[in-house]
Amino acid sequence: MAQRLNSTLEAVTDRIRRRSEASRSAYLDQMRAAGRDGRHRAVLSCGNLAHGFAACPGGDKQALKAGDSVNVGIVTAYNDMLSAHQPFERFPGIIKAALNEVGAVGQVAGGVPAMCDGVTQGQPGMELSLFSRDAIAMATAIALSHNMFDAVLCLGVCDKIVPGLLIGALRFGHLPVIFVPAGPMRSGLPNPEKARVRQLYAEGKVGRDALLDAESKSYHSPGTCTFYGTANSNQMLMEIMGLHVPGAAFINPDDPLRDVMTAEAARRAVAIVPGGDEPAPLADIVDARAIANAIVGLHATGGSTNHTIHLIAIARAAGLLVDWSDFHDLAGVTPLLCRVYPNGPADVNHFHAAGGLGFVIRELLDAGLLHEDVLTVSGRGLRHYASEPFESEAGVTWRPAVAQSANTDVVRPVAEPFSADGGLKVLDGDLGRAVIKISAVKPEHHLVEAPAIVFESQDDFIARFKAGELDRDFVAVLRFQGPRANGMPELHRLTPSLGALQDRGFHVALVTDGRMSGASGKVPAAIHVSPEAALGGAIARVRDGDIVRVDAAGGRLTVSADGFAARSLALAPATVQAGMGRELFTGFRQLCGPAEEGALSIPGLAEAAAGPTAETV
Template sequence: MNRNAVLKSVTDRIIERSREPRAAYVAQMEAAGGRGPRRLSLSCGNLAHGFAACPASDKEAMKGARAANIGIVTAYNDMLSAHQPFEAYPEIIRSALRDVRATGQVAGGVPAMCDGVTQGQAGMELSLFSRDVIAMSTAIALSHDMFDGVLCLGVCDKIVPGLLMGALRFGHLPTIFIPAGPMRSGLPNPEKARIRQLYAEGKASREDLLEAESASYHSPGTCTFYGTANSNQMLMEIMGLHLPGAAFVNPDDPMRRPITEASARAVVDLTETGSNPTPLYKVVDERSIANAIVGLHATGGSTNHTLHLVAIARAAGILVNWDDFDELAAVTPLLCRIYPNGPADVNHFHAAGGLALVIRELIDAGLLHEDVRTVAGRGLRAYTQEPFEASDGIKWQSGAAESANTDIVRPVSAPFSEDGGLRVLDGPLGRAVIKVSAVKPEHHVVSAPAIVFDSQDTFIERFKAGELDRDFVAVIRFQGPRANGMPELHKLSPSLGVLQDRGFKVALVTDGRMSGASGKVPAAIHVSPEAACDGPLARVCDGDIITLDARSGRLDIAADLSRRPPATAGKSSETGIGRELFAGFRSVATSAESGAISLPGLDGAGTAGEAVST
């Protein structure tokens, strides 16, 4: 199959741009690998400490030179629905490893916070930086050098990117990600959104709202809308880091345990002592990163990955920027309608054909690099298959050849739109991204006077006071990484949605985030440079005419900002809820386009500097 010319061009450009840092990274990984079982390099005292708590049979295996020892890095906690199922996984994994004469240990845990719990709260200002804490925690877990392979247990927003960033610094080891799956469908997402808007208008009580939310988020598993968490699972699949078909199997599905067991056995085969050695750095390369960007566009995934994929790539010595996202979006058709881009949830998507169908369609259209390394031991075509349980164990068979519901997933020949719906905006206000796949065409261009806010709480106060019933562009500034950790601003969504439904032309421009739940109101997000770094947003005043044009890719303002002094941030958000502990993160965080990274050295060349725009 001929490869799409733009996919080839963008990938070639990424390879050329990344030549030096990628070569340095690969050299580092090659120097770290090739030593057989890692624990053999430890002293007797080191090793004795490392297996002191193990059962006698595991100790005997680890004393020898043949058995692989697998490190489990887990995001388990029992407060968060997505990660609660992981409580039982370590014992399932250890048992499966013993079946193939290997051993496993929980190498460490990583924090897992939920944006759904902290949304609109002060704790959200720690959310983005938790990704980098998770990367460091993963490195600490693996730093004991006891392990020959890695199993990462994580699902949600910052957890999977952080796990992968940390694991990539140990890229000489094979790594497989094991998800827990989405909760089963509850209250339909459009109904939940309707009640949220009624509550914002004062037409529904808090009891009504809590009942609706509880019916939506009701059991173990990931939230069912297609936000960052479920976009993570798509990415792990399309990058070849899951076993095929693992992403969207429910926690209580009979297939969930066999997939987990098969993942444990598979990573042993990928170790240096296995039959198919496949270190992580050979799986995550420039082609798999390009594939991830295409998958994001084709499924209408989370805008958070315009940050996370950049950061993940840098952890592997690869430099990508928003121009790469923009060019690939232009040639990638939107194949899915999953909430907030449509009424269906990820369970409906999975039943309609799911990722196996999407990946087959994209490969056959030349929109994915098929010849990549994967943890399945074959190229990406393996991910057009789905698992089933046979009498002699888990097997894979071809997935759906066509959609079971074309209102949810479609072929490349009849997409929902010709492009992926994620676009880059540029202009005198800086660079931004916008997700338009859920925005009606009549709202793709908004030109209106600015109303400037330095917090989302101020916006909500004015909305409740009835002061925003007009056409306007809400400028919410001092929300970037350096200012306050770049929180998501979904607290604004119901109010903005109400105003749009009332017939007003409204849009949002912010250096903060909106993420995978970005909905029907046009939102230019991740504006860079941010206001706290003397970006143009710091000079915008009420009444300035701002034009957000998603069709032409422009973010314009009818004012000469150069003649104005910059505003300074209002209310301080540097203390409370632990925020003072993250002052160092805020002080060094790179721009949104460079991944909002607070860990210098994560590009494989010793620096976390800016990506070069082309």
């Protein structure tokens, strides 16, 4: 039985609504105007329409020609290089067959790019990663701009792909949209063992053959990586926001239930079209309550720091203004219920087996920590997501989530959390505002105060580590890594070296205007420092030897140095943003907004949701 809604959750949701009143109203007006004409292909000329169904098989062509069938657009991130997206090759056929069974039609509306941060980590291509989100949003809009569709199925999983698909789809929020995941790969080499081998390699104690063998045993088959990084955090968010068929997130690609759930998503898309019995347009699902639920879910599961950027961008696409103060306040009342690598040894398959998202959602609902009375693609409120799907003669049925965790080392009830508050914190101080993830950081490392060593590239840090120059207490200040500087690449390549230094007994921390992977680990890292160095942020004033204090418990990020505020700003390093396609994204870098505003490089979208700056934490 749900308790009364938590007062902080209620207050933050109301704050988002008030802050967003003008921009949300403008967004909804735009969506209502788009939906007023009913089935949109009815406004197409005969020539337009003939082009739209020219390649369809006979039955589908006749259905679209007659104009009385639901047409579902499929936007897919399929490619067969990336393990997480390779399973999508089969999905259009499954979807189209399920749609035909209920008298509807499906068309692949378009494809969007899908890049993998695991492949590009530490490489020039990583500097395109953040901007790929906005490119995906625009590609989604291009796919849907043909005006042929009554509903949309989005096929995507990984880091920037799901946020990009959702940002693009929200500009067609008059349509119902369901996200269709592919699921995680089966468990391979345990994640702690993978991390151990990486650290040994960083220290020069094992060779490349041993490292490649460990990595190959970790990433070994179709599906998402099994750690709880951004990709799997995406699936949690789509579930808790009511954009999945309930229970879809963590079913493996080769499980027969995966295909059943994919077909069910197709049938649900038909059931929730405008004019039907259960209309559920995307614009009505993604409201202030859904965004607040998503932030709570992120805290409760120890999710990816990347979503302190992506959720803000998603919200802006729906006319909602969210900032890190909202994350901070909700973190204070949300218990940490999960230990999934890097926050513990288990992977997402272990989490799913122990009770998974159905268990977590029920626990949060019963504690009054989620809005239950929300619209979802299931046709019911969020309580339906506190359940597990099973294959049946009818296709799929749901049973209540398990009453008790099958493994309390992996997932726990609200009454016995791993921590009383969420794993993400906001830091504030004379170095700016930043985000830190401490769910995997031991309490003795929640405060680090040490002399700064300034770096302006990952390569510089790694070279000095290998040369033995960093065996001491220090705070690594790595700057000019923000969106305007070089596209805000993830800096996960530093993790093994920093971890090794911490294991040697040194007090170390990272302060950067760049990002860390969703797999941010055991070393305290104040990331997304804003304003970034390229925009004149105070991080550009730091010099070697300044005393930097990273205080996760107190929420502070400060520097002690004489005359700090009067110092001149360091100049950006003389690097050329060219090669590996980076020159094509010059405009993105020049237009990109701050991390706390979603790091959006789409000016029209940012302006449409323009509003107040961050409130004081």
